[in-house]
Amino acid sequence: MRTIEIYDTTLRDGVQDVEIHLSLTDKLRVAKSLDDLGVQYIEGGWPGSNPTDKQFFKEMRSYDLKYSRLAAFGSTHNPKHKAENDANLKALIEAKPAVATIFGKSWDLHVTDALRIPLERNLEIIRDSVAFLKPHFEDVFFDAEHFFDGFRENRDYALSSLKAAHEASAGVLVLCDTNGGTLPSDLREIFDVVRKELPEARLGIHTHNDSDMAVANSIVAVKSGASQVQGTINGYGERCGNANLCSVIPALELKCDGKFQCLPEGKLTHLTTVSQFVAEIANLRPFLRQPYVGRSAFAHKGGIHVSAIQRNRRTYEHIEPEAVGNEQRILISDLSGRSNILEKAKKLGYKLEREDALVGDLLAEIKDRENRGYEYSSAEASFELLFYRVMGWSKRYFTPINFRVTDALLQGEEVMSEATVMVKVRGQVEHTASTGEGPVNAMDRALRKAVERFYPCISEVRLTDFKVRVLSGTTQGSPGTASHVRVLIESADKNSRWSTVGVSHNIIFASWNALVDSLTYKLFKDDPRKWPNHKP
Structure with missing residues (x-):
């Protein structure tokens, strides 16, 4: 079994989501929940960019993390400065995390059009930045920004950017699909080339979701040799978001024949709780249809489906919901059959028979109400009250x-x-x-x-x-x-x-x-x- 490092960047890349703003207190609470989940790295922010992130790292010094190591994010040094005089790199050192992660340009287009410097000068900046930081941290990771786009347009230069960081002893070379447009088949081919060119380097993957491929690309990267996956809880992030760790982690642990372990033993069952907690802190409504951890991920509405899962849950569930801390839900609607009513009654503590008159009465009542516009699949509390009234409960509180x-x-x-x-x-x-x-x-x-x-x-x-x-x-x-x-x-x-x-x-x-x-x-x-x- 191969251990895959989970590098969570919810507190940095995730908060770039247009709907999210986290206070210092919010960030501290999320960091604590990520440590409880057992991710290997928590990227707390960019201390050189804003006061909140700077204060976050100061506050985190008093926290005793059980599983995670704290990482700070920054960029390679300014082309106008030397590494030792760069304020951004100094801010990383002053933050005192265990790990520093810096991004640098690997696409020649960005070097010539954004930085407006010679291509060789950019490679010097990468080498000098990593080498300057290395003595101050347990490890330094290099995020090769826009690597896949750069590889497609100038393969040799994109590889040169990785080699520059590797020569300076970067611990992990992280290949970034920054624009989120790479397809899994292309990513696999590019990963294979990088592994041949840099066989001794540890590789990571950082994908964005602009073409809805971030999770798939992360899994393909791991199968192609990546030992670190960067992503966010619930896929939060700029534009269409980042790789959703709530899908990546269970896919690797549960879908790959036991080849990969991402979290400490027993921690996968905490995933749904962490997903909901982070959504609450971000003041966002949880995505009901989110795979694995969404409230509807294991919800069954059609009577035929419910009848089948009563016999064998595998008929309509690709994993056991409890494996990720989720639960099976039986929904009640005008599509319901007697199987839905019987299963729902069982969850409420009643063992009813299929031909019981109460089952028919309740089913008729539900279908009549839904014909008038009621929607009980989305209002389970109202259904539960209706159920008990049909069963004979008559107590009124007011x-x-x-x-x-x-x-x-x-x-x-x-x-x-x-x-x-x-x-x-x-x-x-x-x-x-x-x-x-x-x-x-x-x-x-x-x-x-x-x-x-x-x-x-x-x-x-x-x-x-x-x-x-x-x-x-x-x-x-x-x-x-x-x-x-x-x-x-x-x-x-x-x-x-x-x-x-x-x-x-x-x-x-x-x-x-x-x-x-x-x-x-x-x-x-x-x-x-x-x-x-x-x-x-």
Whole structure:
């Protein structure tokens, strides 16, 4: 088994994603999670480019990393300076990481048109930069920027850039597909040439995803001899992103007949958690259909599929979800058959028979509701509440009586929303009011105010996402503004996330239904006396 070094650059290349900005605290938390995952290298940033990265390396000196070594990123020295006088290289040394990674030009086009220096001068800069840094670090890695484009246009010069870094004792020569346009077949051929030209050099791969080939190219590079893979969690990065380590790592560990190991033993099962954690820190919604770690990666909706995986999971799952810390999900929709209901019931603690009348009742109810616009495959909390009601659960934590929402345009363009809510809680009628940033926020605040006194745990709930979709065909002959709408609300507390749904021709009423389900589900899941453990 060959060990493949995983070099994570989420904190440097990943934050160049247009949607991402990480504070110093964010970067420290992500670094800790990457160390817990067990990646070999964490590239913390470019200390010579901004104060946040400089402070990050200072703060990290007090952290005791268990598995990872910290790397700092920079460039070869300025052509106008000598290496020993270059501020960028000095910043790398002052950051005091274990490893320095510097990029240099390997495409002659960049040397002549971007740097505007002679080709030989660029090779001198590469040699001098690596040699100057080498005594100050455990290792120095050289990122050959635009290597594959450079190789295609001037093979000899691209190879010369690698040889210059190798002569200066760079620990790893990293071949970079910086523009992300290389195909796997071409990459394999180029890698083979490099291995013949530099048989003693350790090679790495750094790919971008502009042609949707970053993961494939990384795997081909490893099979062609690369010992280090650079990439980011969830594939974050500039333009179309970098190689997604959440796909590269399991592909190498699980799909290559045990030939490669990327993480310490037992750490692969942490991958899904790390993926979700980094997305949360980046304030980005996780990509549901992301391979391996996405919430839909092992989700089954069609009745035929569910029936098959009940007999043998391999029929529709390419790996065991638990291998990467994920889980199988059985979705409920108008495509569902009895197999979906039986499997879902099993996960909720019920062993039902296929011909049980309750199974038919629930299936009919779901299909009727989805015909009216409900979507339970995306609102599993609402489905769970519906399931228990059909099964006979009758407990109500609170009973809505009525609500009213008003919007008023104040001076200028400011709009004020106010909601009044009346609910019955434990035999008492609560009548509350609240303002908010829009009508849904006002309703949410007023409803919480009415319920929270009786159920303090409601204060833990926060709404994390709100989606509205206009449904065509639900109101025959009506104009678009009179169509039914579906509202999906995602909520979370300190332990979990859940989604609820509401449907109506009135967007406020649809939102109200989804809100009521959201708070009801929180109370239900926290209730130690809930059925089936305690029947009412």
